[in-house]
Amino acid sequence: MSGALWALAAGAGFGLFQSLNRQAVRGMDVYVATFVQLAVSALILGVISILTEDLRPLFTAPLSAYFYFVAAGFFHFLIGWTFLNASQKKIGAARTSPLIGTNPVFAAILAAVTLREFPTLLELAGIGIIVVGAYLVSSEDLDSDNQNRKPRSLAVILQTSWLGLSAAFFWAISPIFIRLGLKDLPSPLLGVTLGVTASAIAYAIILLWQRGRWMGVPITNESWVYKLIAGVLVGLSTWMRWVALDLAPVAVVLALSMISAPLVIVFSPLISGKHLERVTTVLLIGTGLILAGALLLVFV
Numbered sequence: 001m002s003g004a005l006w007a008l009a010a011g012a013g014f015g016l017f018q019s020l021n022r023q024a025v026r027g028m029d030v031y032v033a034t035f036v037q038l039a040v041s042a043l044i045l046g047v048i049s050i051l052t053e054d055l056r057p058l059f060t061a062p063l064s065a066y067f068y069f070v071a072a073g074f075f076h077f078l079i080g081w082t083f084l085n086a087s088q089k090k091i092g093a094a095r096t097s098p099l100i101g102t103n104p105v106f107a108a109i110l111a112a113v114t115l116r117e118f119p120t121l122l123e124l125a126g127i128g129i130i131v132v133g134a135y136l137v138s139s140e141d142l143d144s145d146n147q148n149r150k151p152r153s154l155a156v157i158l159q160t161s162w163l164g165l166s167a168a169f170f171w172a173i174s175p176i177f178i179r180l181g182l183k184d185l186p187s188p189l190l191g192v193t194l195g196v197t198a199s200a201i202a203y204a205i206i207l208l209w210q211r212g213r214w215m216g217v218p219i220t221n222e223s224w225v226y227k228l229i230a231g232v233l234v235g236l237s238t239w240m241r242w243v244a245l246d247l248a249p250v251a252v253v254l255a256l257s258m259i260s261a262p263l264v265i266v267f268s269p270l271i272s273g274k275h276l277e278r279v280t281t282v283l284l285i286g287t288g289l290i291l292a293g294a295l296l297l298v299f300v
Contacts, residue, residue, distance in 0.1 A: 003248025006240050007256035013237030015097070015263030021085070021230040022093035023272050027223035029214040030086045035207055037085070038077055038200035040231030041238060045193040048239050053189055061185040066194060068181030073195020076174035078202055080167045087163035094277045097264040098137045098287040099164030104254075104297040105130050106172035114176065126296030133289030134161065140282050188242040196238070251298045258291050 025033045049055070087096040105127050111117040119127065138161035174195075181191050207214065244253045265287060268277040 003244045003246070004252060004256060006244035007248060007253040008259060010237045010240035010244055010253075011257040011259040012263060013233050013240060014257070015260035016267060017230050017233040017237060018084075018088070018093045018097055018260065018264045019267035019271050020226050020233065022088045022268055022277070024223050024226035024230055025085050025089045026272070026276075027220045028227060029217060030082065030089055031203070031207055031210060032214050032219070033085045033227060034078075034082045035200065035203040036227050037081060037231045037234060038196060038203050040228060041077075041235035042193070042197040042200040044232060044235035045189070045196055045239060049189055049193045053187060055190075057185055057187060058190060065181045065184035065191075068177045069185070069191040069194040070198040072174040072177035072181065072191070073197075073199045074202070075170045075177070077196050078199040080170040080174070083163050083167035083170065087167060090163060091160055092277050093264050093268040093272070094279055094283060095137055096164045096167075097261045098283075098290045099134060099161055100168050100171070101258065101261055101287075101290040101294050102130050102134050102165060103168040103171050104294045106169045107175070108297060110172055110176070123297055126293040129293030129296065130290050131293075133286045133291075133293060134165070136282050136286030136289065137161070139286075140280060188246060189239065192238060192242055196235075254298045255295055258294060261287055261291060 021033075021037075028036075084096065084100070087099065108119050108123060108127060112119065138158075178188075178191060182188065185191060241253065241257065244256075265279050265283070269279055271277075
């Protein structure tokens with residue numbers, strides 16, 4: 001299978017994961033939901049690594065490679081996935097998914113700050129389009145009956161969108177450490193497995209420390225089922241994304257992975273109900289602008 005098909009499969013899997021995950025986090029504490037997601041993903045990636053990878057480089061790689069991959073995992077999985085789950089619980093999957101699509105904006109900013117790679121005029125145009133799209137996605141005010149009201153102030157918009165934007169920001173940080181780690185341990189799959197496993201262990205410690213937050217809180221069987229399926233999907237999607245990156249140009253993989261956003265808009269109302277995941281014209285326009293701006297950044 002070509003890299004493009006692997007990228008499409010990864011994007012579709014991540015879109016379906018987000019749609020199912022929304023239904024799961026409704027009935028779970030955000031910390032518990034993120035830990036289950038990490039544990040299942042670590043198990044899946046660990047099994048795939050054992051079956052498909054040469055494990056000997058793990059024993060010869062310097063400690064710096066481990067540090068970089070663990071750091072990448074902390075930013076992407078431990079912190080980023082926590083914000084993802086919190087955002088879905090707060091505003092739903094349909095509005096969280098396009099906000100995550102702002103990731104290229106933060107990547108461009110970080111590249112300018114850390115690498116002195118300043119955006120061109122076309123890239124600035126792409127950033128502007130994404131910002132407008134993100135504003136539209138967050139600008140609607142829906143009352144308890146899901147009827148549109150007057151546009152919200154910027155302060156209120158930030159209060160509802162900062163979780164999804166934070167996930168996008170931390171996902172933009174992780175590639176910096178991944179790039180450094182791959183210099184000494186040139187196996188993306190082993191690297192991502194190290195990162196997600198370290199994050200799962202760290203999250204177990206966090207849950208023990210914060211056990212008063214979740215112990216004794218009942219979780220429905222439905223939430224467990226949705227969360228376990230979502231964990232399997234995101235683990236497999238992460239693996240497929242790394243396979244795609246090994247077979248196809250990064251720009252192609254990033255572009256095709258964006259299929260997740262429209263899929264979430266289609267599937268999340270079907271899974272969670274239209275009363276919870278309301279797809280409006282403004283949401284569709286905002287999502288389209290974010291995707292268009294992201295594509296412009298990817299291919300410039």
